Amino acid sequence: MYYIDPHVHMVSRVTDDYERMARMGCVAVSEPAFWAGFDRGSVDGFRDYFRQLTEFEPNRAKQYGLQHYCWLCINAKEAENVSLSREVIALIPEFLDRPNVLGLGEIGLNKNTKNECTVFEEHLQLAADRGELVLVHTPHLQDKYKGTRMILDMLRGHSDIKAEHVLIDHAEEHTVRHVFDAGFWCGLTLYPVTKCTPARAADIIEMYGAERILVNSAADWGPSNPDAVPNFVAEMRRRGHPEETIRQVVYDNPLEFFRQSKRFRFTPPGGAASPEG
């Protein structure tokens, strides 16, 4: 089955992963800007990173037949530095119109601090001003529930951002209902220990349905599985779910969400590129 991984950090993965993902049916990846594992020293570090996301990585993905899309931001972890964050937010428009950019992400909260909220709100204002899609990171572990509720509060304060243009990622059982009740898209991240599993993702879809929901690997520089989405496919098949339902979650839904970006262009496997993706 063809699938799209809507949240994966390919800059931190080797080409073996591209090869493996392609063999398992991956046709496209969407890569949010994230924390590199260390705090970058200056806005120039972000300039170089955005070049990597918009120039080098799409070419690397192409070698394996994958289409590569990305998101831009200063991540929640580094957002504690408000002055650097403002420099990065001012830099983002230079890169926003590059062809593989889908919008702003992964913005969000990390430890739910006042500075993180300030930077999150300023990203949202940029997204509203430019009509961009938004991909949101919700915090890890004990911070997730509180942070998700705070994020939803802040999003509600931006009536100029359409709910259907926002993906709230890394949701789990205690946050999914809040995300759906607020009208947003919901991402389930299949990541060892700190986030969801293929089985729990299947459970959540059985409880809430397959509308407005995506699954992703968020594979990065830590222990993580770029084959997480195929593992989810296998779990759903094991439970007897119809292929149409599985395909909806892993292929149709990402396309439906991404198509809202004015820059999105996608060539279906074996087909010609459509003008509007």
Add this chain to the structure above:
Amino acid sequence: MSMASVAREVLDRDFLEIRARLIDIAAALDRIDRAEGAERVRNDGRLVQIRESLRILASEDGRRAERVLMVFSDPYEPNWRQP
């Protein structure tokens, strides 16, 4: 297909994995007990959370995954914007 037979299928399919994970948890708790100073951590907040979670697992009420996640979550404060 009746709900009872579907639940039976789920139980048949998942029993061994559930069993393995419970044994892992049991072994981990034994490991803590065997370690030096075990009595000093008995009331560590994390162990209190673990015991509360095990209580939830043993309950007949639903939404166990959600309730266990809430045990390990900081509370949301509706007035968080106020200084």
